[in-house]
Structures are given as C-alpha cells and as structure tokens.
Amino acid sequence: MIQAINSALDICMSRDPDVLVFGEDVGYFGGVFRCTAGLQKKYGKTRCFDTPISEGGMLGAAVGMGVYGLRPVAEIQFADYIYPAFDQLVSELARLRHRSAGEFHAPVTVRTPCGGGIFGGQTHSQSPEGVFTHVCGLKTVMPSNPFDAKGLLIAAIEDDDPVVFFEPKRIYNGPFDGHHDKPLQPWGKHPMGEVPEEHYRIELGRANVVREGADCTILCYGTMVHVALAGAEEAHVDAEVVDLRTLLPVDMETIEASVKKTGRCLILHEATKTSGYGAELLSLVQEHCFWHLEAPIQRVTGWDTPYPHAFEWHYFPGPARLAKALTRLMED
Amino acid sequence: MIQAINSALDICMSRDPDVLVFGEDVGYFGGVFRCTAGLQKKYGKTRCFDTPISEGGMLGAAVGMGVYGLRPVAEIQFADYIYPAFDQLVSELARLRHRSAGEFHAPVTVRTPCGGGIFGGQTHSQSPEGVFTHVCGLKTVMPSNPFDAKGLLIAAIEDDDPVVFFEPKRIYNGPFDGHHDKPLQPWGKHPMGEVPEEHYRIELGRANVVREGADCTILCYGTMVHVALAGAEEAHVDAEVVDLRTLLPVDMETIEASVKKTGRCLILHEATKTSGYGAELLSLVQEHCFWHLEAPIQRVTGWDTPYPHAFEWHYFPGPARLAKALTRLMED
C-alpha cells in the first residue's frame, strides 16, 4: 500500500506543478513509513520537504498555500498527532469556503497513518476519523487496500474540498484480518494489491461491496474490511461486506440497498465505541431502513479505553469478537 | 444561571483553598459573561486571574496544577475556542490517569459557554459536546437551568476526573424555548430558577425527567430542554422529556425505562447532525430498546453547516421543527 500511495503522490506531482508534499521527515528521508520516498529527489527540495514538528503550523501554512492556489498534501506522522492541528483543520480549513461565501478555499489533503495493531501504544494507534465526520466541510476517506488507496488519494488531491485521508498503518505492508499470530501476507498475493501504474481515480463517496451476501450486512472500512471477511467466514455467516472507503460523504445508497436486502446490519470499526463513526452509521441505517430491520443493529468496535500497549489484542476488534457478534445478530 | 454558576464557584473556592479559577478576562473584569464577577476581589489575585489568550497554554498549565494537587477551574471564553486546547484536553487531561496507571491525575474542570441563538455567528455559537464524549477519560456535562447548573458544577469541581462543563449561553439569563420573537422570560419566574445559597451537588451521570409522558420520549439537554417542552405542547403530544444533564457517563437506566415505556424516541440537539452526540444516543436506544420501538428513532438537530449568522433561526432546531417531527414520530 505504501508503493500505491507513493505512486499516487508521484503521479499528482508529475501532472500538476502546484501539488506540494510536506510533513515531518517526509523530505530527504522519505517519511517514517517511506510513503514519500524518492519524491524530493525527483521533484526537488521545494516540492517535497520536511516541516518543523508543528502540526498546527503545517496545516496553517497548508491553508495559506491552498488559498494562493496550490494543492498541498500534508502528512501528519501519526493520526494521534493531528490534535495540535485541530483548530486549523476544524475552524479554518473546513470553514473557509463557507465563511467567505466561496471567495477563498484551500484544496488541502491531509494524509495520516491511523489505527493500531502495530504495538504502538496509545499515541501511535488511534483512529480519530469519527471526529472529522462531525466537522462539516471536511471529507473523510480511509482505504482498505492498495488499489483503492491510490485511486482515492488521487481523487482526494484533485478534489477542491479539503480531505482528511486516513491510512490504516497495519495494512501498509499486507492485508491483516486480525490473526496476529499468523504470518503476514504481502499485498502481492491479494487481488487488490495489484496497482496500475497510470493515473486513475476512485470517486469519493462511493462504497464498495467487497463480498455479496444474503444473511446480513457488515459496514466497515480500512483494516476492518479484512477482519470482516475473516470473521464472517469463521461465523459461517453469508455476510455482505461493504467497504465504505469514504466516510463523508457516505454512500447511503449502497448501504441502504444492502441492509434492505439482508435485514440485518453490523458495524465494525477499530475506534472507540462511544460517539465513534459507528454511531452515525447505526443512526443512518436505523433512519433509512428501520422497517426492514429484523434484529438490532450491532456495533463491534474498540473499547472505550486508550489503546493499550500490552493488551493490544484484547482491545483490537478481531475476527473472534466479530464472529460472536454475527452469531448473535443472526439469532436475534 | 450566571449567578448560579458564580455561586458554585464561590462556594467551591470558600470550601477548598486548592480551587483556582482562571481564564481570559475572568479576573478583575469577572468574565465576558460575568460568571466570575467578584471572585478576584473576594479571594485575591492568585486565586482568580486572567490568562494569556492561549487556550492550549491555559489547559496545559491546568493539567500541571492538577498534578500538583490543586483543583483548577478554567474558563474557555467560547466553546468555539476550545480547539486550540484540544491536544491538552484529549491527549493529556483525558489520558493521564490511565497512562500513568493512577500515579498522576488532574481534577480539572473546563467551563465553557456553548450554543447559539445569540446572533454570534459561526465562531460564537458552536456545540462541540459530541466530540468530547468520544474521548474516553473525560466527563461531559451540560445543564439546562440554574438549579442544576450550580449542583452539577459543584459536583464537577469536586470530581476527581476531568470534566468539560458546557454552559448554554442562550439560557444564561432566562429559559429559552426557541420562540425568539417573544420577550425573554427571566429565570426568576421559572421553578428551576430558584437556587439555594448553600452547597449542594447533583450527581454526575443522572438524568432528570422534566416532564412525564406516555406518547414518546424526547432526549435532550441544555437549551433544548425548553424547546422540547414547547415543541411537545405545540404538537399536542404527551411526550416524556428527559434532560440528560450529564452526557458522559450517560444515565442509560432512565433513558431505557422511558423509551421502553413510550415505545417512541426523538433526540433533540443544537449541534450539527452527522456524528453528533445524537448519533450515540440513537445507537444506545436502538441497542437497548430495539424490541420496544414502535417507530424509528428521530433526530432533530442543527443542520450540517457552520452556524449561520443571518439565518440563525432557520438553523436553530426550534419548536416548529420539533413539533413536525413529533407528529411524524407519532404517525410512524
């Protein structure tokens, strides 16, 4: 997935001289996860560079660059470190077009690795996507595989609205279905691991039904798509797995069609439960599909605690937990 | 309500020399909403003082004071300005006890006026409470009247966990049911406007059924409690109105009992809809009361736009909108 992201950045930079890429350690070194490797060398120091360790300054400057007419792509080293930039994101980037009645806008893309399962402890594992979906004016995206990552990132960069682009770091190097004791599969063996070299876009706001099924619908995104597939198999449930890809605006049509078909719905995410994005999904499904529901919608999520270090696998909503919930969902 | 808040602060300061009150303009001047009026004079400059315009610094310092052993009460002048302090709130204040396994904690109370209806435009009107309920480790409170405000604020200050205490500024000077064209009623005429002088606490985590009813349950808090009562009357619906008071931890027992009794539920808040706290409430009700629901749970909230200035009353979820939704709820 790292190469797919790198390729998306490369293509956007080569097609548009106004695309700038920056962040902590992204320049000469190429990023702590190597997503920007080679870009400084290829496009020069003024197009891909390091920033001071100041997430707020980085996004403040990005807004200004966007206002000038550039298309900045900023990297926040870990999603856990997006909070120092929260005011610039929420009060400025998200609001600018509206408050100036369209006079100004800043087409900034904020890339940031999120999620746990890499033994990173509470400050390298968070999934704060839900918060950004509450902020009107931001689009929120999270891919689950290299093919989507590239197409969605290109679409995000080319989009004239600001986009927060979450990259589940656990699947940077291969799909992960929650079986942490099994060896990691590289992306090469996965159908979505194949990434065309050329420019392509995956429209923001379109979900992907990664598995059709009749028994129930699982709504998920990012790493959890792989967990969903594994958990459904383990529970022997014919689940329809919907990979949302874009969280805001969400693809309600696809969700609605699926839930109306299956009559049962489960929502799976890694973020903490209370007021997480799952709550919005549950609400939307309830509002749109109430009369089709044969059982209560369920949420399987991270617990409402900080992401633990030693108890990572007790926290992570893996296939066993999902399978159990699916069984209950089908019994309800 | 301003006097009630002032009285709570006064009592806490008089009982405990470790209670310090500070924020922008709160010292000599007594706060832009006058909630801290007289406190500097009474308790001295080192107990109630102005801070630099640095919400992040203010809460960073508050954490340190709390760690020392004080009980700081910080005022963020408008809830819209809490974002520069977001990292200290979310990554530090909320996490400290957990990450240090109980070695350190900071019993900080953050007071902040929220909500619109005062013609304040998008940066003096926001209701960001939902975001804080997603942050494990913080308690979130919002009173709807002077009596509760005092009892809840005392409980918050005396609580050993950090509390974000939202004060709906539209009801500082009197209850407001959304009829902005009618003259403002002062609190004096309202039963909950009477505030005992002495120390009392309202336990955090306990909702209040402000109106019993049989037809449906309205879950609300802050200003919206008054709108709920007005809207129900206008719709001629015998609604049970639950004033949540504490959003986290929420009083699920009361909610569950009410919804199981009425079979119908509507959630009312001023914050924007998507991923607002209403989504969590809806999810909880759905999870706990699914088999008792006779109609889809409804949300009546602010639109997913920045709080407008000129169109304030088109944005504000007032009694007319509520009444219409209630009618639909009863028809479903």
Add this chain to the structure above:
Amino acid sequence: MDDAPQERLRLHIPEPKVRPGATPDFSDIEVPEAGILDRPPIDADDQTLHDFAFAMIRVLDEEHRAVGDWNPHLDADTLRRGLRYMLHTRLFDEAMLRCQRQGKTSFYMKCTGEEAVAVAQAMAHRPDDMFFPSYRQQGLLVARDWPLVDLMCQIFNNPKDRTRGRQLPVLYSARDANFFSISGNLGTQYPQAVGWAMASAYKHDSRIAAAWVGDGTTAEADFHHALTFATVYQAPVILNVVNNQWAISSYQGIAGGEQSTFASRAVGYGLPGLRVDGNDFLAVYGATQWACERARSNAGPTLIETFTYRAAAHSTSDDPSGYRPANEEQAWPLGDPIERLKQHLITLGEWDEERHEALTEELRAAVKADLKTAESYGTLGTLPDEPRSMFDDVFKELPWHLREQRDEMEKL
C-alpha cells in the same frame, strides 16, 4: 544543588498600574526622541537588528517635522491621501457605531486611535500584496479604495452582503482587494499568511504577504507557528503585532508585554523585530517599507510591533470603564495619529484648518451617502439571501445529506 535561601515561593499575577477611578499613568512608557535610529540595510545581520526590537522607530518629532533615517520622504499628495484614508476610517467607524446603537446592526468594532497602522501599512505595500488581517484593520480596505458600501452591506447582513449573511459584522472578505477572509478565531491567519508567502516564493511570484494580530493574540500557538515557519523557509511575509495595550479587559502585561516587547519575540527566531510608534504615520510607513523591500528581495520576513492604544471599547459589546480609567486614551503619550499627520502637513505648509474642515465634511457626506445606499438594501433583520443558501459552500458541490437537509428545511 543550588544555594538558594529557604525562601517561600510566591505566585506573581501581573496587574496594570491603574484601574477605574484612578488617574491614567503612562509614566513607565519610554518615548524616545524621533529620528535617532539609523535605518539599517535590509540584509543587515541579526545582531545589528536586535536593538530595533527594544527601541521605538519614530519619525515625527515634537515640532511635527519628519526627521531621521526612517523618514520615507513621501510627497505631499501621498501624505494627504494618508490623512484622508485615516479620517475616512474614523468617520466610517463613528457612523457604524451609531448604526449599532440604532439597531441597524448587532455588532461593531472600531479602530479609533489605531488608524495609522492599517492605512500607512496598506500604502507601503503594493496593491497586489496579500493581506491576512484581524478584525481591527478596516483601514487596509479604506486605503485600498474598497467601496465602503460593500462593508456596510456586510455589517447589515443585507442582500448585498458578500458573505451572504454567514459572518458576523466586520469579519470581511474581499478577494478583489487581496484581503483575506477574517476569522473569528484569533491568530489563525498568521501561519496562513506564511503559507501563502511560501507559495508565492515557490512560484517565483513577486507578491508578498502581510498579517496582523493584536498584542493579546501573540499568546496563541499560531503566533509561534508563523514565526517558526517564516524563519525556517525565509518566507516573504511581514508579521505585524498591533500592540494597542488591551485585549478586551486584559492589559498587555497578561500577554507578557511587561517582560519584553512584542517586537523582541522575533529575536529568538533570528528575525528582525521592529518596534514602531504606531501613531506616527511616517514611522509606520517607513518601517513597513523597509520590511517590504526585505521580503521582496528574498532577504526574509520581519516582525513589526506597532505601539499604539485602543482608544475605543473592544467592541460594541464591551464597556472599558469597567476595567480601566476613563479617558485613558487622552493621556496616551503617543497622541492621535490623525492629529499628528495633520499637524505635520500644516507644518510643511501643505495643509490648513480650513482644508481639514472641508475634507472632514466631504468624507462625512461620503459616508452618509454610502450609508444611504447600503441601508436601501436593508439593515439588521433583512435576510441577505434565501435561507437555502446557507447550505452552499460547505462543500464545492452539495452532497446528498446536505441536499436532504435543505429540502427538509424548505418543507417547514
């Protein structure tokens, strides 16, 4: 370990010397003689420049003459234009305050006593330089000949309001004047200006950026972010601190102004900080011109502190008599900027009381005429647009959920 005596610690809380009821006291403000400072070359080294952060650049002397190295040597027409813009700004402010009192708008913020800052700075810049202002630089727009009717319409939130009723009065946006949308959140424009300037440098443009914050706002994170990014990337930007002594009810000591000057914040970033008499039109012009030259020649950013006094209330929601002595502005040792420039022109023989009177009348009439036009489109309470318009511009295109909400609103 240290040898400090076993003394008890004590907490220091800064407090202004005088409070309501007492006599204004500015005896601790040092007002150096005009003209005594050299104007260094724009690429002078850091250490040479340090002194300017602690001194005060002044051009107009006690006899209203322009003296010293920092005198920008403006011709009489330019000076008269400056005078006109400042006066226009003041009369506009007065008219808008009256409108607020009359209920034509909900809110207003004056810049009385600070007119030289925005007007001289706007004139020292090129018209295509980009401004990132706070809410107290209406003079920038006046000096860029922006139609005041436009501002009034926003203040009244009427159908000609450029922000379509979305912003509070005074939070203008004027792209055609290269004037950035003002935020209600303090200080956020500071790193944005730096980013804009970085972009301009990246594109080998020649336009530079300037941003303004108040003394109180220097405490915000964005102040530090801006200075850090400005110095690291040597962005062509001018960062201005308008030190008008007050932040609502908090005096500048609460922002750390008693321990050092705001201009001196620049020192630690290796940037020049210029402290300027903010009520001296020529000093403000001269210092800004220097900083513009510097930025435009790739010599780097500058921090300018304009030392002035907020003669008016913070806003129409504020009453300063609650926290500072009455009429403190009259004791302000740096005088009034309009009066000082007027006297300078008179000293030069380029102005007189009659012409001043006539100019005042002319501008008063102009404001009145503009007001009449603006009012004809409506004042407070007139809706600026269809309510449905509030859903526009949240995103470039309306997503389904906003369309649904808009429909729901319209069905009410």
Add this chain to the structure above:
Amino acid sequence: MDDAPQERLRLHIPEPKVRPGATPDFSDIEVPEAGILDRPPIDADDQTLHDFAFAMIRVLDEEHRAVGDWNPHLDADTLRRGLRYMLHTRLFDEAMLRCQRQGKTSFYMKCTGEEAVAVAQAMAHRPDDMFFPSYRQQGLLVARDWPLVDLMCQIFNNPKDRTRGRQLPVLYSARDANFFSISGNLGTQYPQAVGWAMASAYKHDSRIAAAWVGDGTTAEADFHHALTFATVYQAPVILNVVNNQWAISSYQGIAGGEQSTFASRAVGYGLPGLRVDGNDFLAVYGATQWACERARSNAGPTLIETFTYRAAAHSTSDDPSGYRPANEEQAWPLGDPIERLKQHLITLGEWDEERHEALTEELRAAVKADLKTAESYGTLGTLPDEPRSMFDDVFKELPWHLREQRDEMEKL
C-alpha cells in the same frame, strides 16, 4: 511602496551541509574557550543576560581543567557520582538495546552522548523538585537512584510494569522519584511543568519544576505556551531544550536552529536563555544550579539550551545512516561527556584508568543483575496484568458502559 527591485521570489528549504556518503563537517560550529563568561547575579536584568543566549557556557577546558565563573566547584565525590551515573546510564542503554535486538522488548530509545544533560541537571536540583521529562532523560532517574529493575520491567511490559502495560517502553512514570509520566505527544509536558510551578508558588512551597524538550519539539505550540505562561506568572520553572542536532531525520535547521540559537527564544519573553555545552558535565551543572537558585528565590524562570549531539539512532525503529554521514558523532566537536568528566577527574588526581575499568565492570555487573531480576518477571509477550485491568483508570471509578464492555471482553 517599497523600492525593491523586480526580483523574483524563491523558496528557501534548509538543508544540512552533509548527507550520507560525505565527510562529517562541523566547521560552522563555534566552540568558544572554556571559562570566558562571567556568571551574572541571578537577578541581573534582561539585557545583561541576552548574551548568554548566543554564547556557550563551558567550564572544562582543553586540558580537562575546570575554569571560570560558571564552575560549580563540586567536590571529588560528587564528580565521581556524576561519572558513575552517566556511565550507568550508558551501560543501561546498551543492555536495553541488546534486549530489543533479542526480542525481549519491542522498542527502545538511547540517550548516548547526551548523558551529561540529565545526570548533571538532576544532581543540580533538589530531590523533591518535580521533573517533566521527554523520553530521552533516563539519566534523571539514574541520578535519582531510581531502581533500574523498575524501568526494565516497564520496558518488558511484565507484571512488575508500573504502567500496567499501558505505555510504550521508555515512557516511564515514577511519582516517587518526582518524575512525571512521559507522554507520547511531544512537548505537552512543557506548559504542564509551568502550571505545576505556578501551583507550587501559589502554595508558598519551595519546590520548583523542570521540563525537557528536544530541539525539534521547540516548534510545537506548547513550547510557546510554556514560555508565555512562565514569563507572565514568573513561574519557578526551568525549561530545558536538549539540542542534540536531530529530530528523527530532520536536522536542527528544520526547527529554525540555523537562524538563531534555541536559548535565544527566551529573549523575546524577557527571560534569561543560557546556551550551554551539553557535553560538559560541569557547565550543565553550573548553569542548572544558577537557574535553580533563580527560580527558588522568586527571581523567575530560565530557558536552558544544552548543546549536544544525538550519537545514537533516534530509536530502535530508526537507522540514521539513511540521512546523515556514518560516525558523525565521532567528529562532534564537543566530544563525549563521560570521557570529558573522566579526564577531568584524572587531571585532578581523583581518578585513574584502573578505577574507571573497575567502575565499568561494577556497573555492567549491576545492570546484568538487574536484568536478570527483571527478566525473571517476564519479557515481551508476558502479560503484565489481567486484561480486564485495561479498563481501570480511564476514570477514577468504572462507569456502567466500561463495566459492560469489560464484561463483554471477559465473556469472549
């Protein structure tokens, strides 16, 4: 308007002089002679103190003698203690790195080359002063005689881990050593230390606070917040910047270090900034002692920049050969802090190679013994506690929703 030539703007991106493959080059680092600076009184006025922010306080000269006004005149026992702590820290780091390579822990961060900073600073403080460290000040705990077994147990996340498996290795918390819980978020401890110091002053206590950040972290908002609050309330706090030249792969120029020293950030806040040879145990001790005296006598806060070099990788997840020349630390002009103190003691006739050898052996054995003890409780993979414990301490008492979640987890 300005008279700048119609030059095209260009964006400056700072870049270190050398990259992998090239020869280390520190020729631009000025190393002033030891002993040349006066030690000013702790209440000297701001302007007098400015110079210290740009100079470098040094005590150990080229002949390993302690010279000048800043010499803290420590007795030989104290010096030997300092040497022991530094050496102990280094050996501990080496052992832990080995443990990481052996899979006994997932992660580790060394402070090699920077041992003088934490050790001398801890020794210059009183034991009850409160420390708000970053992740690279393990020397503070060593110098406070904190049991290393305790640290190892956290590094291994075994059942004796004080943080109950909640934190990454090295993010210690040691309340009994007056050592604050280390955050994974950079810089947040800085304003917290100021708040703690304000509280101490408010309570008329005599304890002061100290906090540490790296050069890279100075760019964070919290750096500015801390300096602002410290100066406004004159908090009894020492704010330390450990300038080890690198922030992961970014050299200090990316934090603005090429434009000015980090110590000089203090100037603009009216605070003393001391720039110190961070590899000179005596200079670090002397400067810290001065700042402690100052804080403890209500004379205000101090910013100290310890100028040093991160000889090791950023962490076990990092490989510096990707961004800087190999063995750059050997070219570092300020040498190695352990070696320098050792030579000083030898020069004094208070130490020799044999004793040094013996000490090294003793400490190596001590670390080994501690390691054995710690390992006996378990290493990476041993669970530190019942999984249900992760629900504790989110709040003081478990609310219903966490109880439900805990039950759900246990039923799996």
